[in-house]
Every structure is written in structure tokens, then in C-alpha cells.
Amino acid sequence: MLDFTHSAPLTLGVELELMILNRHDFNLTRASDDLLLQVGRRQHAYDIKPEITQGMIEIGTAIHSDVNQMQLELYSIRALLNECAEKLNLGLAGGGAHPFQHWSRQAIYPKERYHLVSELYGYLAKQFTVYGQHIHIGCPDGDSAVRLTHYLARYIPHFIALSASSPFFQGVDTRFQTSRLTSVNAFPLSGCMPANVHDWEGFNRYFGHMQQLGIVASMKDFYWDIRPKPEYGTVEIRICDTPLTLETPVLLAAYAQMLARRCLNDPSLMAPESQYLTYSYNRFQACRFGFDGSIVADEQGGTRSLQEDVLDTLQALEEHAAALGSLEQWRSLRQRALTRRTDSDWLRKVLEDSGSLSEVVRRQSELWMYGRGQEG
Amino acid sequence: MTTLTWPSLALNPLAALGLLLAAGVLGARLLSRATDLPALTGYVLTGLIIGPAGLRLLNADLLLQAELFVQLALGLALFDTGRRIDLHWLRREGTLLISTVLYATLVFAGLYTALQWAGLDWSVSAMMAALGMATSPIVILELLRETRAEGQLTERLTAITGLTALMSYTVFALAIGSARVAGHQSTEDSLLSPAWLVLAALALGVAAGLATIPLRRWLGAREREQQQVLLFGLIALVVGAAAMIGTLPSLAMLVFGLATRNLQGGLTLTEPGLSSRSQFFFVAFFVAAGAQLMPRSLTDNWLPALLFLGLRSGLGLLFWCVAASANGLARARGLWLGLALNPLSGGAAMLMSLGILSVGSHGSRFAGTMMAVFVISEIVGPILTRLALDKAGESQKEA
Numbered sequence: 030m031l032d033f034t035h036s037a038p039l040t041l042g043v044e045l046e047l048m049i050l051n052r053h054d055f056n057l058t059r060a061s062d063d064l065l066l067q068v069g070r071r072q073h074a075y076d077i078k079p080e081i082t083q084g085m086i087e088i089g090t091a092i093h094s095d096v097n098q099m100q101l102e103l104y105s106i107r108a109l110l111n112e113c114a115e116k117l118n119l120g121l122a123g124g125g126a127h128p129f130q131h132w133s134r135q136a137i138y139p140k141e142r143y144h145l146v147s148e149l150y151g152y153l154a155k156q157f158t159v160y161g162q163h164i165h166i167g168c169p170d171g172d173s174a175v176r177l178t179h180y181l182a183r184y185i186p187h188f189i190a191l192s193a194s195s196p197f198f199q200g201v202d203t204r205f206q207t208s209r210l211t212s213v214n215a216f217p218l219s220g221c222m223p224a225n226v227h228d229w230e231g232f233n234r235y236f237g238h239m240q241q242l243g244i245v246a247s248m249k250d251f252y253w254d255i256r257p258k259p260e261y262g263t264v265e266i267r268i269c270d271t272p273l274t275l276e277t278p279v280l281l282a283a284y285a286q287m288l289a290r291r292c293l294n295d296p297s298l299m300a301p302e303s304q305y306l307t308y309s310y311n312r313f314q315a316c317r318f319g320f321d322g323s324i325v326a327d328e329q330g331g332t333r334s335l336q337e338d339v340l341d342t343l344q345a346l347e348e349h350a351a352a353l354g355s356l357e358q359w360r361s362l363r364q365r366a367l368t369r370r371t372d373s374d375w376l377r378k379v380l381e382d383s384g385s386l387s388e389v390v391r392r393q394s395e396l397w398m399y400g401r402g403q404e405g
Numbered sequence: 406m407t408t409l410t411w412p413s414l415a416l417n418p419l420a421a422l423g424l425l426l427a428a429g430v431l432g433a434r435l436l437s438r439a440t441d442l443p444a445l446t447g448y449v450l451t452g453l454i455i456g457p458a459g460l461r462l463l464n465a466d467l468l469l470q471a472e473l474f475v476q477l478a479l480g481l482a483l484f485d486t487g488r489r490i491d492l493h494w495l496r497r498e499g500t501l502l503i504s505t506v507l508y509a510t511l512v513f514a515g516l517y518t519a520l521q522w523a524g525l526d527w528s529v530s531a532m533m534a535a536l537g538m539a540t541s542p543i544v545i546l547e548l549l550r551e552t553r554a555e556g557q558l559t560e561r562l563t564a565i566t567g568l569t570a571l572m573s574y575t576v577f578a579l580a581i582g583s584a585r586v587a588g589h590q591s592t593e594d595s596l597l598s599p600a601w602l603v604l605a606a607l608a609l610g611v612a613a614g615l616a617t618i619p620l621r622r623w624l625g626a627r628e629r630e631q632q633q634v635l636l637f638g639l640i641a642l643v644v645g646a647a648a649m650i651g652t653l654p655s656l657a658m659l660v661f662g663l664a665t666r667n668l669q670g671g672l673t674l675t676e677p678g679l680s681s682r683s684q685f686f687f688v689a690f691f692v693a694a695g696a697q698l699m700p701r702s703l704t705d706n707w708l709p710a711l712l713f714l715g716l717r718s719g720l721g722l723l724f725w726c727v728a729a730s731a732n733g734l735a736r737a738r739g740l741w742l743g744l745a746l747n748p749l750s751g752g753a754a755m756l757m758s759l760g761i762l763s764v765g766s767h768g769s770r771f772a773g774t775m776m777a778v779f780v781i782s783e784i785v786g787p788i789l790t791r792l793a794l795d796k797a798g799e800s801q802k803e804a
Contacts, residue, residue: 059556059801060555066733388672
């Protein structure tokens, strides 16, 4: 039986997985321990921890209700990380997947859970060297969390298009806007929460059954795109690529907060079970084409462009953005949807100009660490 | 009746190169099956066995013919090492730069004092101490390629190797100048000679760097293969040009690499990396280096050679153990860094021949002692570096 911890509704936290790079050819380097050692030598209260392979590091914000405060905290975390990385001649970068690293060269971080994952999933564990943003939204109780999880599932393609930043994988252009999710799809417990779970009691029944069957031991075993996180009292959106800049994660968090406010304020808003019929198709369209994807938007099979769907949704969310004090973020999101601009497009442009994937990663690193270079 | 004559079975230069490569790789494989030693130790031992001191399949003339490949290998290694010197990092991480300068100065002072105490001429002592300041770039690069080492020790090892090589070649040039003053050559010559050795090499390296970046850009962003050919061509050109104008090719190549790394637009010049394409030359280099060793030199010079290497190694261990914390390393890792710096500069043998000409009657003492040093260092140095990388947890075993 999982207890759902109460948390203040609509509070937010984000986690970002980042690349650790050498500054010689900008490949991934096994340096998470060295970086954490440096971080540990400085006075701070930030959440910075290792990830499954040693070319990754994860940062997490505190709990915020105001996204502008979250932005300030992220800047402070970056300043600390930059100082440590510069001492060690390391680069840090956003992006959903490193463009040319080879998965077999990655080393599993020496932690019991990661070794267990590696033992169970074999090469999938090292292929999981991909970088995502997780957004936590506070929920008052388990029933609300289950309802919000279903509600947000409808908007998963939006989050994919807004965060897409992994067009290259293992040295080639995948022609996807995000290739990262292909690595996640390989896990048997990926996907989404079953459609027939309607409340927290139902969730517990499902979880208990899976536990009895010996398929899962904890919530961590579900690699779902979006899942309740009972110990935090949140719903966790796990679909986003880590964006290239430090501003986009806050935009994504603000978007999640606006959607959650609409859902939690109106108990009559119920996501139909039938949305899961088109879930994988819509998700694929967003991964492959970004804003240009064509999604099935209703039960009658009507299709529309993802761009149109995002813009209409944003239109409906304006009042919530105003109430949450995030109109600035709302405008930025709208601008992105209007211009259909994604991080993946920018990465492709850098490759076209330079002909070098090392140069692409160097520019990614400049952008994440110092916020410069995107204009070029 | 005509008599049939057998064709000569003496190796020509091409056959000699073939022998260097094939015997080197096979010998290294044989050694790796029996022991856990680095492949390059196998190359060196193979060279020793087939060279003039062993089976004499290779003689001094043939080794001279293979010099082209050896020089190119060294040029590639020094260029690549120069590219590991990141001035952006050294500006921010001044402790590393200061530590490296102090370390090289300490090694020079320690070796010079000890060699003087052992009764060697001051000019010989100065040149040997200058050579002792540097760690071998080619050995370090080859070991890093072989072990796929990554981490803070590796990062610092490559930076220190580049910087100490830069200092060593410069001090060596000054030592030659001083020796010439003592040899009663004109003051003008003695000042101009080291100045030319150093400044011409610096100018050539920077000029090559400045030319390479726009030439590469002109070829076009997508022409990566052609860019690589251009780069190889320019590396060979700079090595040859440095020899033609009578300056130090080693210094010119280091500066060439350093310039391309740090000038705008040069950061991703060598994509894909040069190391895999340099492998042919590196194998030839190590086998030739082994063939040039003369173990008999140990008979007369084992004591100063051991003193030289022991002191150099001891100072490195002590210094980096003390400086570890300031450089962001745990004390044990500082020790491993000191140990990893053991291999003596691969370009030292060539510099040695330059030095012999400058120390007159002391030349044989200089050559004999340094040869004894090389015999030990070429075999033991890489083993110590590999051990250090393993102990520091930075070498990677196959997954």
C-alpha cells in the first residue's frame, strides 16, 4: 500500500539531467564523481546528484509556487556548477542526447540501484545515457494525482515539441525532433499509467498486483512518461528532453502549472479513457515532426497540427497564467509555438554551418553554461 | 654456362618499415598474451630484439631511412599534445600552471645539482636536467589511447606533459647556447643560436596555426576527409620546414598544436581525432626507439642513470603529493599523477644528438649516460604510467 503524501497544490519543482563533457573534443567524460567532489567542497543547499552513467549529473530545484523564483534558483545552481566544472576543465550542456557519444563507452555509476538496473537491463542501461527534464507538480491527495496524470497525458505531445533537443544520436541525424524517447521506449515498463486506474485506491490495487507478480518493487521501476510520485506528493512529467538553455525548463514548468491549475480548479474535467488509443500515435508525431506533427485530437478521428493544438491550448490557459503570475512565460511559449522554433532546429543549423558534431556540442555547452551563442 | 646470382637479401628502406610495423605488432601481441604490459613496451622490446643490439635485422643505416616516419610520429604526437594545452583553462585554473612551472623547475634544479655532484660537466648536467623536465608526449598519448583513460588525473597529466615539454625544449635550447659560450664560440653566435632555436620554432608554430584555420574553413565545413589530409600535410610540412631552417621541430609542433587549439575557430580542427590515424607512425616510432637502444651503455653508466631516474621520479611523486590538494586531487591521486609523469620525453633522443655537438669533448659522457637513462626509461616508464592510471581508476577495461 502506497501512501500519498499531501503537498500544496500547484507547487513546482524541476529536475534536469545534464551532460558532462571533456573540453578536448566535447565527448562525454566519466567525471560525475570529480564534479560532485568539487560541489561538495562548497557551501550550498542545492540538490545535485549522480545519474546512471558517469557522464551525467542531475540537478533539482527546491519547491516553488512562483516560476520566477525557480528561474533564479536555477541560475544560482548553474553558477555553482560552472565554477566547479571550470576548475576541472569540464563542459556542461543541456540537450536530450549527446550527438556522437557511443553508448558502450559509458560507465555505470557505482551505486547499488544502478548496478541492479544494469544487471537486469543489460545494454539498455548504458543506452539510457540520455538527458531529460522532470517536472513535479504538487497535488493535495492521491485521487487528484491520478486525475491530473490522466489529464496531462493528453498534452504529452506539447511537452515533447516544446522541449525537443535530441535530433542526433550515435553520430547520425535521426530526422526526429527528439530521439531520446526511443531509448526510453525500450524499457518494458515504459509507456503510461493504465487507463482503467481512476483513483488512488485503484492505483494501489494495480501497484499491489504488479508487486505480487514480482514485476516491480517500487515506483522507480515504472519508466512512464508521466506518473504519480506518492512520496513527494506530486505528479511527475518525465517526457521532456533537457532543453539547451536554462530558461526553457522554467517555461515548461510554467506550462505544466497552468494546465494543472485548469484541471484541479475544475473537477468536471475528466480525461476520457479513449485518449490512450491515440496516445502512442500522437507521441510519435511529436517526436518525429515536433510542431509540424499531425495529431488525432478527438474521438471522432479529427486530425490537426500540433502547432494549432498548442496555440489553442495556450489561448485557453491565459487566465490561469495571469492568476499564477506567469504571463511572461505564457507569451514566450506562444511565441515559440508561433515560430515553430525548437532546440533541435538550432542544433541542425549549427551542424550545417560547421560540419562538425564536436562544434555542435561545444555550442550547446556555451549556451547552457554562459547563455551565449544562440544568436550566431 | 651463365652463373645465377642470388639477389641481395639486405633490407631496403621499405622492407625495413614493413618489418618495423609487422614485427612491432606481432611482438606486442606475443608480450600481451604472456603479460599485462602495455602494448608500447612490446613495440620497444621488439625493436630492441631486431635492432643492432639484438638480431641485427635492422642496422643503423636502415634506422636512419626510417627516420622520416619517426619524425612524423613525433610531430603528430607533439601537435596533438599541444592541442591538449587549453589556455582558457590555465587562465582560470592558475594553480595548475604555477604547480607545473614549480615542478619542472624543481626537477631541473634537483637533477642539475645531483649530476654536478656525480662529477658530470656543468653543460652536460644542464642539458640532461633540461631533458629530464619533460614527460614523453608520445608515450602518454599512446597509453591514453590504449587504456581509454579519462578523468581528472588524465586531464592534468596531458596538460602537464604539454607544458613541461614546452619548458624542456626551451631550456634545452638555452643550455646549448651556454655550452657554446663555454666552448669559446663567439658571443654573438652563442646568443643568436638559442634565440633562433626558440623564436623561429615559436614563429613557425604560430604561423602554421594561423594558416591552418582559414585553409580548413576554405575547404568547406563538410569536407572532413580533405581537412584531415590537409592537416597531415601541414604537420609533415612544419616538421620538415623546422628541420630545414635549423630550429627545433619538436617545439614548433607543440606550438602549432597549441595555436590551433587556442585560436578562434580551431577548437574542433581535428575531428575525428588524430590518434587512430597516427597509429601506423606511432608503432614505427616505438619499434625504432627500441632498436636504437644500446643496453651495453648500462655497463658504464648505470649509476648516474639510476640516480637520474630515481631522483626525477622521487621529486615528481613528492611534489604532486604535496600539490594534490591545491589542484583539486586527493593526496593518493597526486601520488599517482607523479608516477604517471615518469616516461622520459620521446623527442629527447633527437635533442640528445643536437646536444652532443655542443658539448665537445664531454659528448661521449653525455651520450653514454643519456642512452643508459633511455634504456631503463623506455621500458619502465610506460609500465609505471599504466599502473598509475589503473590505480587512479581512470583506465577503462573493456565493457
